Amino acid sequence: MNNTLIRNCIENNTTKIPIWLMRQAGRYLPEFRSIRKKNEDFIKLCLNKKLSSEITLQPLDRFNFDAAILFSDILLVPYALGQKVKFMKNYGPELGKLDINILNNISKQEFISTLNPVYESLKLVEKKLSKKNKDIIGFVGAPWTLLVYMLNRKSPKENNFNSIPKNKEVNILLEKVIEFLKIHIDAQIKNGATIIQIFDSWAGLLEEDDLEYFVYNPTQKLTNFIKEKSSTSICFPRNIKNYRKYVEKTKTDIISIDYNVDPNVIKHEIEIPIQGGLDPKILLEESKIVKKGVLKYLDAFKNNRYIFNLGHGVLPKTNPETVKYMVELVKDYK
């Protein structure tokens, strides 16, 4: 089998720039909305191997993306650990009370059995993509971001977040989460994921002093584990201030940047392959502005190993034609 574009990019033996997007399977696609309308229970939809594999492949039918990302959610892990998870319309996730006794009694087998449809879905995706040299991206939420949802029980985005203490209970929970994330990562790799992305969407909530305990140390345990499994890690510590330090500490293979990062600064600071950056709001603009935005990243990273992506997920209001235009700009560059 030939190398994928992302593999070639990592090994520095191509000038072709790979592209895929966070939330590339999602509400901006009418074919996704039509399935979603008939499947109100989001967790159930993620656990429907036929539909989740179909949704995973929808964006690849439309666009010349170089990777599929599994249609699933980071909150399936708290769910499989016995916490109730509901997605409310226009509100986001709502989690039930965390019961440490339930969590402590969940075995590896039970956890894997709850998430088995996710792994079956990966197998179906792999089968359909096997001759196409595309990567299949599996993923997890970083331990810190999962802790935030599990303890805050809703999105912290409305400034409703109370800081998490570094006490014994939290430490036990953190270690439990890491243990089960390794199981989840391992099963995704065994069933076809060629890359694992770690989403630390709420890394930016922490002060510098707390990063070692909540972010660097737990994340490095996962990147190490991914290395041991001969797979590749991408980390996305959204809104973190010091990406260079993050890369040194976590030893991730690829770093995904948010849209607050200046590409012309970071390219001198970081030696590993860089992914992403473009503000997803740019895709709501007219083509002239889209082109300018895309070229800013392509030009900045001309001499770096770079994977095109956004600085956060595709917004639901995005016109798929704009995505198509962006992919063409990336594919035709140089």
Ligand code: 1CP
């Ligand atoms: O139709 C809908 O309302 C569902 C919207 C939706 C989708 C399409 C949610 C709810 N999750 C997903 C899929 C999803 N989530 C993927 C699939 C693959 C792809 O990228 O196409 C992935 C990788 C995620 C990861 C995820 N879920 C993150 C990390 C990335 C990020 O956005 O920061 C987070 C924080 C979640 C939690 C979550 N799930 C869904 C929502 C709306 C949220 C965010 C809630 C919040 O704002 O706190």
